[in-house]
Amino acid sequence: MSEKISDQIPKQPPNSFRVILELNSRVSRMDNTLLEALKKQNDDSEMKTISRSALKELFTTGKVQIKGQRAKPSSALAVGTTYVDILKS
Numbered sequence: 001m002s003e004k005i006s007d008q009i010p011k012q013p014p015n016s017f018r019v020i021l022e023l024n025s026r027v028s029r030m031d032n033t034l035l036e037a038l039k040k041q042n043d044d045s046e047m048k049t050i051s052r053s054a055l056k057e058l059f060t061t062g063k064v065q066i067k068g069q070r071a072k073p074s075s076a077l078a079v080g081t082t083y084v085d086i087l088k089s
Contacts, residue, residue: 010083016085019037025079035055038050059071
């Protein structure tokens with residue numbers, strides 16, 4: 001039985017902004033990688049201009065999630081595709 005690609009993509013929570021990270025090598029801390037990806041994207045101007053301290057606050061309040069689980073700034077990221085959801089108020 002083969003799995004469809006869409007079955008592997010986690011459902012995006014309502015009222016959230018999704019960042020898709022495509023990594024060629026393992027990253028030991030996700031916070032810097034996520035901040036860089038947010039600054040490069042053009043889909044959400046508020047997220048594009050987010051400060052390091054504002055991103056830290058999102059982590060602290062549990063608004064940064066991977067597969068519905070709270071992410072930590074120090075979380076490592078594996079090679080491949082990671083879907084990061086940032087919950088908005």
